[in-house]
Amino acid sequence: MEEFIFEAKNLTKKYKGTMALDHVNLTLRRGEIYGFIGENGAGKTTMIRLITGLSFPTDGKMTLFGKSGEKELQKQRARIGCMVETPALYKNMTAQQNLEAQRIQRGIPDRECIQETLKLVGLTDTGKKAVCHFSLGMRQRLGIAMALLNDPEFLILDEPINGLDPSGIVEIRELMKRLNRERRITLLVSSHILSELYQTATQYILLHQGHVLEELTQQELDEKCKRHIAIKTNDAAKTATALESALHTTNFQVMPDGVVRLYDYLDHMEDVARVLSQAGLLVTGLSLTGDSLEDYFLHRIGGE
């Protein structure tokens, strides 16, 4: 089984005068949940449209399940399930008929999968109600069901929790996690609700103005966003020694810019200040800090 689900090499997409994706290099590993983050126009949907075949790259190369070339990519897309932008549904049909159309089109022989999928997304009681009478949340669930029907190896969901109520958000989040855990489905989830994405994703891809700004794991993000006391002194090495000897802690990190991040004594900043002062250090900055994913993202795009 291929380790990499998707690879992009110098992937570029240009629309009349606008560079939607600019030489993007990206690798998606099997079994992860990727959170796709970027402001409007960052290139998230363009990337998804390229992967799903709704659009064509201007330049660069894509590989899906280890295969590249237009014909092969087309073939491999049968292993993908997706919901791009908003759910594409047959509005005059019921939920069941929508899934039946998808089943026929995908050539899935087993009719049972329709009820199973409806159950999975919590839409078993819609009966003969046509989709045009569905709420936004119900449509969203049905869109996800359409994407799941073929039991995909790679599931792409663009804004999957749009329009869902709080309990619906929790259900869909748990569903995504369960699919990843139990069926080992790789997910690429784009969302503007970063606090929600933070609870689902295991990897993050930050897109900004058509570039991949950063790729980081949940651990790396936690590390970067962890609440800490940021200490800026005239001597980082001496600061570290003082913390070790006087406060008996090694739970700190010296950053490349000389700032020492102390993860202990968060509620005892005055003790920290006293120790540093006693060690004869000139303290130029001492603050309690820590980012949410949202803060981190804003900080990153603001820093560009």
Next chain:
Amino acid sequence: MGNLLHVEWYKLVRDKIYWILLAVIVLVNLLILSGGQQFSLSGYSFLKTIMQKEIITIMLASIYGGLFVGRDFENCTLYHEITAGRSRIQVLLAKTIVFLLALNGLILIFPILGIICCILKNGWGIPFTTEMGFYLLFVFIALVLLSCAIGMISMLAAVCFQDVGRTIGIPIILFFIMIMLLNSKYAIQFAHFLPIGMMVLVANGTTHPVYGVLLGSAWSVVLFMISTLVFRRAELRGGGEK
């Protein structure tokens, strides 16, 4: 390809608008013809005159054509097939085949029912020979192909504009232009090149149905090829409307 045809058929059969429109077309035609002597004609005479009276039917069918194809683009439901790894040409071909069958159903339902009705009531009218049978077969094929040519205008509009409004609007505008041309000084000349005109000429026996077959095929093939060229590399939007 089989699955694609099957799913398009599934969608058509479950489209209430189609069945309502089919009933409306029959009713409207019955109303229009109820005042005249159309149903006292023989089957053969009915065939010769009916296509001139089918202009409204063709227009209604064109509107439905725009809905059937345009809706799939506007709601992005056609893209399920592309994101599932189907060839764009096959997707378009399956859609076109079922769409043209539906369109022919709408255009030809009343003439067929009317002919059957007149035959049952008044007989065929002239001696029915094998030659006549072949002639009628050609007339039928020509009318089907000419209907396809009319339908392909909607298909091309749908592929180019990817919405319902213009997919309905553009063919209707073209339709009215064709009607105007067919009422102009050079009506006969135009009728030999325009599918609607040729339909009348074939049905009333002015032109041999082979010309209708040729003209219908040529229009259909050319319009399908242009649609394919456009669709093959078209940038498609993502999901449906919110």
